[in-house]
Amino acid sequence: MATQARTQPPWKEPQSSIPPKLKVWNSLTRTKNDFIPIDPEGKEVKWYSCGPTVYDDSHLGHARNYVTIDILRRIMAGYFNFNLKFVQNVTDVDDKIILRGRQQHLLAKFKAENPKLTKQVLETTVRAFDAYVKKNLPLLSQDLRPEDFNKESSGKYAHVIAGKSLDGIGPPTDEEAKIKMHLKTAGSAATALLASSNLTQTDVNEFYTGAEDVLLPYLDSLHGSDIDSEDRSIFTKLTQKFEARFNEDMRSLNVLDPDVVTRVTEYGPQIVMFVEKIVENKYGYQTSDGSIYFDIDSFEKTPGNHYARLEPWNRNNKDLQADGEGALTKKPTEKRGDADFALWKSSKPGEPAWTSPWGPGRPGWHIECSAMASDVLGSQMDIHSGGIDLCFPHHDNELAQSEAHFSHKEGGHQWVNYFLHMGHLSISGSKMSKSLKNFITIREALARGDWTARSLRIIFLLGGWHDGVEITDDLRKAGSSFESYVTNFFYKVRDLEQHPNTNASGAEDERLRKLFEAAKERLHSALADSFDTPTALRAISGLITEYNSTDKSGLSDAVVFDIAKWITRIVRIFGLDGSADPNDGTTGWYGIDIPTEAKQFVYAAARERDEVRQHAIAGDLSDSVLASIIAKDRFVPQQDASAAPYAEVLSSFQENLKTLAEKKAPAKEFLALCDKLRDLDLWNLGVYLEDRENSHAMVRPIDSELRAARDQKEAIARQKREAKEKREREEAERRAKLAEQAKIDHKEMFKTEEFSAWDLDGMPTKDAKGEDVPKSKMKKLKKEWEKQRKLHEDYLKGIGAA
Template sequence: MATPARTQPPWREPKSSVPPKLKVWNSLTRTKNDFIPIDPEGKKVTWYSCGPTVYDDAHLGHARNYVTIDVLRRIMASYFGFNITFVENITDVDDKIILRGRQQHLLAQFKEKNPSLTTEVVDTTTKAFDAYLQKNLPLLSPALKPENFNKESAEKYASVIAGKSLDGIGPSSDKEAKIKMHLKTAGSAATALLSPSKSTEVEVEEFYTGAEDVLLPYLDSLYGTSIDAADHSIFTKLTQKYEARFNEDMRNLNVLEPDIVTRVTEYGKQIVRFVDKIVKNNYGYKTSDGSIYFDIDAFEKIEGNHYARLEPWNRNDKDLQADGEGALIKKSSEKRGDSDFALWKSTKSGEPAWDSPWGPGRPGWHIECSAMASDVLGEQIDIHSGGIDLCFPHHDNELAQSEAYWSSKAGGHQWINYFLHMGHLSIYGSKMSKSLKNFTTIREALSRGDWTARSLRIIFLLGGWHDGVEITDNLRKTGSSFESYVTNFFYKVRDLEAHPNNKSSGAEDEKFRQAFEAAKQKLHTALADSFDTPTAMQAISGLITEYNSADKAALSDEVVFEAARWVTRIVRIFGLDGSADPNDDSIGWSGTDIPAGAKEFVYAVSRKRDEVRQHAIAGDLSDEVLTSIISKDKPAQQQDAAAVPYAEVLSTFQQNLKELAQKKAPAKEFLGLCDKLRDLDLWDLGIYLEDRENAPAMVRPVDAELRAAREQKEVIARQKREAKEKREREEAEKKAKLAEQAKISHKDMFRTAEYSAWDEDGLPTKDTKGEDVAKSKGKKLKKEWEKQKKLHEEYLKGVGGA
């Protein structure tokens, strides 16, 4: 039995002659601690971050982790000035990778041998379908036929499908999410098996796509042990593909590259040496199958050594321990303690292997990070980061084995000084997981336009880095509002650069400077308080609010530019402006300026347009005024290729002005030409002129907000147009119907089967049964008769006139 958990050991704060710059939430102490680097001068920081396990595309949950770590890294480097060595690992061999790589290899072989869907293929897939149901959906009947799957699954798993727990009483959980995943997988396979035709190449591929997730485990159960363990390419083919895709995703999310990347497959010898030393330090032991386990009891017998320091309450959680050990490791009865974990796993058939003193094997999940981090960064590291789900068992096991490796006989070695764990991401309450297959990949989200690198990062900045973030409609709106708020601020300042005020400093400047200093102090305090980015974002938006409410006519340009450069620097530190340098003095982030080649011509045509509008509205657009306007800002004869479209807009506008001037066009035609320049000519080039009262038009790019506003305006206009057309159509139909009705004589209108006698004017006197028409009904018929008489007589008059 393992020794019971003891009192948490005291965290030893590093010593430094340099005063701390910030506090960080430290998972080791579960509180905020002064951040003091190991470096005596307080400048250099070593940082190891757990990277991806590369067997599938990264999803938005991964984006939460890596983007948030990137934010903290940027703040520490660019705001607090630390010189960081950032190391990230690539897990390119573990249980999931081995299983996935082997399964994909076997499926590829199966498809290659069976390019057409023979009876044997269908039979194999049917058996795979049956095996999948028996393992994952036990409530269904054995040997359930595909054609009956939808009906029976809807009955047996009705509560899960309805969003409840399996027993129909409580709310759903990860257990029910897995059932839904299995139902979806089995349903896809059933559809493939029931497809009527499977003869064409496309149909064959569709069949395999639908049946893939039931074929993978089934083929593995049949042929998995036949894989050549020495052929590592079976597995690296998978990992190299997804490592490349992960790196591409990170670049698209504007995540800085690591300074050093380590891969498990490149550290086989170092990992063996690391495990060997732990064994020699009497903290590890070998079992008869050639596996090496960490001896928790032996470790904790040494004073100062403690297991499960990050999450001591989970040290006996069997499910978490099993998840950490992996599905492919045989649980050995020779383990000395139930919680002892594998440092080195003896290889079974169908698994890759490396040589070791204990026989062919492969690293345990946790040992890889300990060995790689220690090899690159040494016996003590400032920061270790990762997702919150890695606390136990992964990081707790890392801590124990690394401290066992580095500690003396006295024990108590502190390997990591600060653990930073990023909170989970959930969307409307649902945590994303590869194992649940309920995730949206990063590349899907970006390609569909659900998110941009900036909008997603803003969402993460608006939440605490170690807290969970749930994406809701309100949060999305808040993020979108922040982005628009900052963008519009940059538009205004860029416009000020183009149309300077050149005011001298005065009382309004002093008021705004005070707000500016308060914003800087608020942001600094927030970032120094464990990277409180939500408060930092409030400081930025608060300063912009102060600017928007200020008397801009009394503000000097320089104080506005100074504030805008500060906002620009901070958003760049946060990674919201691509690869832009935070120390560059330029103002704004990408998307707030028009192309450089466009500026000469666009600003010229905007000035001409402003003058034309001003005089047209005032009613003094004389020939002399037009001649003066047209003669200004002629485009050069030659331009760079990129500038040609903008030069053509200027030339065309000048020519159109000349033509209107020659025909003495009214002012409204000149205003119409100005609207066309704004709404069509420049809009189509991605530039918009925003008209303002008593000020030149603001030149700005056409952004998503403008496009959405125009689309909404066009939708409203179309709805109004369609409503008008409908009214006109109904009115025309009503008139046509009335015209046809007018042709009927009032004396004949009631001569129908409904009545049997009429007076000389054609009014009914008896109904179809020969009974007198009631007086009340007779009065009503008389009114209708008089109305028709008038209508018919008008018709006859019109016909006679024609």
């Protein structure tokens, strides 16, 4: 068996008379293969993607998976023109969901029965704390009291708390991340218990919030088996809520809806039939409790069948096998092989159940995808996708059981032609996980402004889709730089649409068109090479660089617009422009345009301002010139309220120009008015006029980059102003203090308890003990006396008393 596990299983390359359009990295072969659809015409592509397990909000790690799959999906459909049938499941029943639904139901019931902090509540929580610590933090004392938790845990788990491995030698792993989570959970409960004596009855929710994560498993251990398994609402209330929230999150990230959605709870009969066929083919067996297990040994004895084709090196990994069987699975005694996995689980008390020939039960985790995908797509599909962590055991088990289902004894049925696995997302080296509770939810990240749908997608485009992506400051900067680069290019194209370059010589056209064709070829080669989006983005930014460095006087508008339409099409195919159609022939992406209702007024104001500034700087802004400028823009009063603020800005600017003209104002006042239009009037309406040397001002919306630059400029100005005010304040205080000091008579200044005798000028001669003042000290006192004498005499002269 070990030798067989190391042998690369055969992969049957699909056959087609149509030349392949691309190569894809295929997890089945762990290499790049020509992508050849099952469809004889090479157009239809059947694709199944593992969807969410809906028991909590989705986090940025999920965004990495689903956004990246969406990118590949869009490229295949929008760029390579395949007709996709994209199926995605929703796992709305499994061990995690059963546990979470049951636990939350029991906690809600406990809180409803105990709305006040009673002795019973506290005693139950202490027992829950004890049980949690004993199970999850074995280095701590078995009889640990909540009040001793912080001290003992900081000693026993010092290395983990310090960010090291448990033994303090190697780097931390997921195991240390789990320990940190358990320390946090137990610590929160200990804090709640210690604070309980000071809490009022109105603070009961605060107590439950702190103790919740130890109460959940404890209450389930006591009462989980008492749950009515016929009451599906206990579980569907949870799954329906989080399925809806998952869909909201995906749409907020501009992820396309699947063509078909399948739910496990809607596929009970089909799953039973799928399992029956596997048993009929002698690849599954029943245990005495009514569970059905997959027989790996029987499967591999049939020529052509292989188990763990995706990750053969993990086939004996006990931890991964246990994770695949689920948290509610007790170690069976009747399995024929340790690695055999559940196809159908006999439902225990407190678990939902479906009717089956083997008694009430529920699907194993892996069988759901096999049954649902095959029901919609048939006995074979082109693509199966999911996160890299699903390779083993989930996808390897799917493969084995599906090939067993469709096997006709000669073996070797190829259920999936191409497996596409998305790499992990990590932040600061830590992989996000629901089970580790170290994640940032998608909605939190978007609401806080950490990311936008576009900026996050660009980050994923900058990394290889099947490679891990770690979000670092450098990667953030690279993503922001690309977005700004493309945005600024589109600003220039918009400006060119408003101000055509009719005098271009065309001398640069041929050179830039050649570079354009080279960029298209580079991008095509990149996408055809297993969706190499980092290289594709470099092709786009490189072409923009060539445009920026081109002498615009020699470049025809038509060339620029062709480039802009192509870039627009590609970034829309990548999903960077909302739901905009990649093929509608327009240019730009969302965020580069000012409101439609603003355009006629803003562009008129910008044009008038340009002319006023030009003439004011040249010193020839006469009344007739100014009247000619204003006369070009006469608008019918607008009834649309949304346009009114922009019309008012233009009108006010024109009236202020007339007022300055009437009073024969100098040029600097006209220029100040132009600055006010840019920096205040239009800025407050979300519009900016970007002044450029020897050219008209470019009209653009105010974005986060502009706001940040202005905030920084204002912060610097504020710091300078505050520093100046501080200096002036300190100087005023110094002068005031000096003025008060000047009022003191120098002949009286030393007549204090420190001395006992003085001369006629008020200089001390004896100290408090009657001893002579030392000569060294007298020298110092004399200097002070002379300084004060001059100061006081100047004061007397100032008040006319000298």
